[in-house]
Amino acid sequence: MSKDPSTLLLEHHLKALKLPTFLSDYVAVAANCAQERRDYPTFLLRLAERELIERERRAADRRVKDARFPVLKTIESFEFGAQASLNEALVRRLLVGQYIAARENVLLVGNPGTGKTHLATALGYAACSQGRRVRFVTASALVTQLLEAREDRNLRRLLKGMERVELLIIDELGYVPFSKAGAELLFDVVSRAYERTSLIVTTNLPFENWTEVLGSERLTGAMLDRLTHRVHILEANGESYRLKDAKARLKRK
Numbered sequence: 001m002s003k004d005p006s007t008l009l010l011e012h013h014l015k016a017l018k019l020p021t022f023l024s025d026y027v028a029v030a031a032n033c034a035q036e037r038r039d040y041p042t043f044l045l046r047l048a049e050r051e052l053i054e055r056e057r058r059a060a061d062r063r064v065k066d067a068r069f070p071v072l073k074t075i076e077s078f079e080f081g082a083q084a085s086l087n088e089a090l091v092r093r094l095l096v097g098q099y100i101a102a103r104e105n106v107l108l109v110g111n112p113g114t115g116k117t118h119l120a121t122a123l124g125y126a127a128c129s130q131g132r133r134v135r136f137v138t139a140s141a142l143v144t145q146l147l148e149a150r151e152d153r154n155l156r157r158l159l160k161g162m163e164r165v166e167l168l169i170i171d172e173l174g175y176v177p178f179s180k181a182g183a184e185l186l187f188d189v190v191s192r193a194y195e196r197t198s199l200i201v202t203t204n205l206p207f208e209n210w211t212e213v214l215g216s217e218r219l220t221g222a223m224l225d226r227l228t229h230r231v232h233i234l235e236a237n238g239e240s241y242r243l244k245d246a247k248a249r250l251k252r253k
């Protein structure tokens with residue numbers, strides 16, 4: 001059955017107005033409203049509600065994509081029982097996201113495999129659903145990007161772009177030592193974020209060993225000073241989850 005001219009026009013207008021949910025749902029919602037004998041404002045309200053919900057969902061999806069998480073992990077799949085040393089109450093509080101409004105930082109410290117990246121991702125994901133702009137990057141990728149940008153005279157642009165982010169997650173500080181220039185650029189990012197952007201930093205290194213990756217003691221001191229001015233520290237010092245998992249599987253065999 002071909003559509004009548006007024007239907008064609010309506011659908012054209014809804015597209016032009018960028019109301020995809022109005023377009024896809026108006027026939028069904030109209031039928032429901034007719035059946036329930038609802039008035040016109042109710043019909044309009046229902047469609048507007050659907051459009052808003054869909055729009056928010058799409059925006060959250062976009063923020064998750066823009067954050068560039070390596071693997072999407074949420075708190076639902078995190079077993080707190082497997083990491084007894086971790087402060088669960090603090091994790092739950094951080095998931096609410098108030099620390100981002102307060103421009104506070106989070107440091108996740110612990111041995112490899114204790115769920116630091118998982119938790120940082122889960123916090124980032126929660127922030128995306130709360131409407132925050134988030135960016136996830138490993139410390140070494142960030143330093144490489146910074147060095148390359150400087151080489152190409154794009155550093156200012158890269159730094160400006162990072163300032164638009166509300167939560168910057170720097171994963172795996174401590175695995176690879178940086179060059180002097182690299183450490184200085186990383187320090188620059190941390191200083192610019194100071195009281196402006198929240199940082200989540202994950203590391204396997206206790207503070208006293210940070211000089212090993214950053215090189216200079218003075219720089220390490222200045223960086224820790226800014227990072228830890230207003231900080232929540234989460235420590236996970238249990239056994240590696242992967243290791244425990246593997247051992248459990250071996251035992252079952």
Ligand code: ADP
Binds near residue numbers: 113116
């Ligand atoms: P880290 O960053 O501390 O080295 P990861 O977060 O990468 O550790 O964790 C390693 C793997 O184990 C990941 O697949 C992660 O999802 C999983 N994992 C770690 N801890 C837990 C946990 N407590 N509950 C569920 N999965 C976990």
Ligand code: MG
Binds near residue numbers: 118
């Ligand atoms: Mg990790």
